Amino acid sequence: MKVKTFSVPEIKIPTDFAEFGAERQPSTDVAGCENCKVSENALEAIKASTPSMLIDHWQSQDKQLRRELGNLHGVKPEQVFLTAGALGGIIYTFDIFADQNTRVGLLTPDFPGFRHYAQRARSQIETLESKTFPFTHSSKDITDFIKKKDICLFITSNPSAVTGTIREKDEIEAILKANPETMHIIDEADSIYPDLSAAQLANRYDNSMFLGSFSKFYGLSGLRIGYLITPPDYINALEKMINPIELTSVAILAARHALRDINYQTETQKRVEENLKLLEGTCQDTSYKIVPGSKCFASYIWADDSTEDPGKALEKEGIKINNGSYFGLPKGGRINLSDKRKISEVAEAIRRIHSR
Numbered sequence: 210m211k212v213k214t215f216s217v218p219e220i221k222i223p224t225d226f227a228e229f230g231a232e233r234q235p236s237t238d239v240a241g242c243e244n245c246k247v248s249e250n251a252l253e254a255i256k257a258s259t260p261s262m263l264i265d266h267w268q269s270q271d272k273q274l275r276r277e278l279g280n281l282h283g284v285k286p287e288q289v290f291l292t293a294g295a296l297g298g299i300i301y302t303f304d305i306f307a308d309q310n311t312r313v314g315l316l317t318p319d320f321p322g323f324r325h326y327a328q329r330a331r332s333q334i335e336t337l338e339s340k341t342f343p344f345t346h347s348s349k350d351i352t353d354f355i356k357k358k359d360i361c362l363f364i365t366s367n368p369s370a371v372t373g374t375i376r377e378k379d380e381i382e383a384i385l386k387a388n389p390e391t392m393h394i395i396d397e398a399d400s401i402y403p404d405l406s407a408a409q410l411a412n413r414y415d416n417s418m419f420l421g422s423f424s425k426f427y428g429l430s431g432l433r434i435g436y437l438i439t440p441p442d443y444i445n446a447l448e449k450m451i452n453p454i455e456l457t458s459v460a461i462l463a464a465r466h467a468l469r470d471i472n473y474q475t476e477t478q479k480r481v482e483e484n485l486k487l488l489e490g491t492c493q494d495t496s497y498k499i500v501p502g503s504k505c506f507a508s509y510i511w512a513d514d515s516t517e518d519p520g521k522a523l524e525k526e527g528i529k530i531n532n533g534s535y536f537g538l539p540k541g542g543r544i545n546l547s548d549k550r551k552i553s554e555v556a557e558a559i560r561r562i563h564s565r
């Protein structure tokens with residue numbers, strides 16, 4: 210019998226890709242969600258690469274990195290699995306938990322990539338929408354949605370990859386408790402405050418799994434490294450399913466260094482806080498609003514219907530933001546708070562727009 214092909218719509222990733230040899234656009238691009246700086250310690254370590262790092266296959270489940278991530282999140286090293294970015298973690302969670310009988314619960318707005326993996330698993334998808342400013346879904350709305358739609362697998366970003374807002378640990382715990390039969394995947398890829406991680410809950414709730422990334426806070430998108438934190442119950446399944454050569458030597462080495470570079474991390478957090486303050490201050494007394502409470506690189510700019518879409522108005526000023534349509538929103542968009550120079554340029558553009 211002839212084979213049939215199966216495919217789903219391509220993944221929407223709200224970030225442009227760099228390409229060797231390609232020129233970068235000169236516009237002020239704040240559409241991505243990565244750090245604008247790298248840990249110098251990580252860079253130095255890569256510069257000192259040895260031939261063996263290129264020649265050999267490397268054990269991807271690096272013991273030291275698992276131990277240090279375990280310490281950071283208050284879990285055992287065996288509960289940590291290293292993956293090719295948080296995307297790798299998403300793929301494994303769908304591999305081990307989802308099939309065509311699984312009802313998957315998604316939020317709108319949220320990281321758009323989740324839908325793609327639910328479709329690949331041929332799952333049934335249900336969506337809970339919140340399309341009015343500030344685009345929050347209350348915990349009650351989420352738990353009611355999970356109950357009403359009999360959701361088996363719920364996945365969401367925390368902090369939100371759209372607005373940057375975060376649900377704190379006790380709120381996540383309440384959601385886990387409310388629907389003990391539902392598996393909850395909490396994707397913390399965008400986090401820049403490890404202290405705010407709820408991953409420790411994996412010790413107590415077997416209906417939770419947490420994803421992390423070295424792409425954003427740790428500045429290593431180009432190396433493709435992240436991790437997942439599992440309750441003890443699924444260690445065995447993951448050990449069997451994980452690709453033992455998932456990661457590159459360079460990624461493991463750089464991640465070890467970036468994770469220990471506390472100065473780099475503190476500087477990043479301070480920079481983001483200052484940039485958020487500048488952006489919020491600039492929007493005050495204008496027709497633009499920033500979703501309050503961002504705790505990562507993502508912030509969301511919005512305006513009501515009396516004003517031109519901020520995304521379009523900023524584009525005319527040479528500023529590229531991540532259009533709301535990526536996330537299922539009709540206007541506004543996400544602004545990356547990482548870069549001081551770029552945020553100053555965004556602030557100047559907002560002032561120009563409102564001085565006309």
Ligand SMILES: Cc1ncc(COP(=O)(O)O)c(C=O)c1O
Nearest residue numbers: 294295296320366370398422424
């Ligand atoms: C919520 C979320 N998950 C996953 C990813 C992908 O991250 P990574 O580069 O670690 O695969 C992103 C970033 O694009 C994200 O925001």
